[in-house]
Amino acid sequence: MKILTQRCTVNGLAYVIRSAIKEDAAQMSILRLQIDGESENLDREKGEGFIDKAGFEKIIRKDADQRRNLFLVAETDGELVGYARCEGSELKRLLHKVEFGVAVRKDFWGYGIGRNLLQQSLDWADSEKISKVILSVLETNQKAIRLYEKLGFVKEGLLKRDKFLSDGNYYDTILMGRHREWKCRDFPAKTKENLLSLECRS
Numbered sequence: 001m002k003i004l005t006q007r008c009t010v011n012g013l014a015y016v017i018r019s020a021i022k023e024d025a026a027q028m029s030i031l032r033l034q035i036d037g038e039s040e041n042l043d044r045e046k047g048e049g050f051i052d053k054a055g056f057e058k059i060i061r062k063d064a065d066q067r068r069n070l071f072l073v074a075e076t077d078g079e080l081v082g083y084a085r086c087e088g089s090e091l092k093r094l095l096h097k098v099e100f101g102v103a104v105r106k107d108f109w110g111y112g113i114g115r116n117l118l119q120q121s122l123d124w125a126d127s128e129k130i131s132k133v134i135l136s137v138l139e140t141n142q143k144a145i146r147l148y149e150k151l152g153f154v155k156e157g158l159l160k161r162d163k164f165l166s167d168g169n170y171y172d173t174i175l176m177g178r179h180r181e182w183k184c185r186d187f188p189a190k191t192k193e194n195l196l197s198l199e200c201r202s
Contacts (some may be wrong), residue, residue: 003124005028010112011125013077015076017120019064020083024073025056027080039108040165041141054097063087069100070124076111081108084117086125086133097127097132115147129182138163139172149183153178 005018020028029052037046051059063071068088073080082104089095100121104113125133135153136143152175163172 001069001128003070003072003120004114004164006120008112008116009115011107011110013076013111015074015081015111015113017074018062019074019114020071022060024090026053026171028056028083029053029074031080031083032103035105040163041138041144043102043163056112065162067097067128068130070098071120071181072117072120074108074117075102076108081105082113082117084114084121086121086128096130097134098130100133100135103184114144116149118147118151126180131180131182133178135176136173137176139174145174145176146177148178151178 002019005016005135007016009013009015029050030049033046036048040043043049057124060071063085064070066088068086068090070084070086072084074082074148082102084100084102086098086100088098100118102114102117104117114192122133133149133153134156136159137148155174156177157175157177159173162173
């Protein structure tokens with residue numbers, strides 16, 4: 001699925017939120033590797049689960065074609081600085097939900113990039129009548145947890161001692177979900193371009 005490009009300016013930084021395209025693949029491979037080495041909030045250490053340019057080309061192509069998938073990037077001055085994905089399933093029992101993940105380069109924290117990537121993803125989910133968006137977050141990432149709660153997520157479960165971090169301690173992972181009830185269970189028809197115009201938040 002794709003959305004139309006949204007322009008944002010937060011704390012003096014101008015950037016766009018848009019759907020990923022094939023030409024982003026090389027930058028995405030480098031960006032993901034960099035972000036993995038900047039924080040322990042994600043599952044991977046730097047270099048683990050590496051995805052090369054060809055791998056990202058395949059993911060971007062799949063997400064553009066799948067109605068219940070969405071791949072967004074944040075770009076400023078031609079440089080990718082963050083990304084988010086929603087991934088759904090074609091299984092009938094799971095059609096109502098998608099899983100959300102987000103990552104932003106550390107030197108671009110504080111500009112609302114993560115929030116806008118999430119909000120655009122939620123607006124898309126609502127437009128598609130997707131009733132549940134799920135995510136997981138490390139217990140120490142309190143800033144992210146507060147944002148998720150502000151945007152309607154609730155804590156649904158706990159994976160105890162789920163992550164072993166560099167300080168030698170185990171940490172829990174919190175499972176969260178956001179719910180919407182729809183009177184009509186029919187999903188919108190898939191169009192050729194699958195373009196949505198969504199408002200950017202500051």
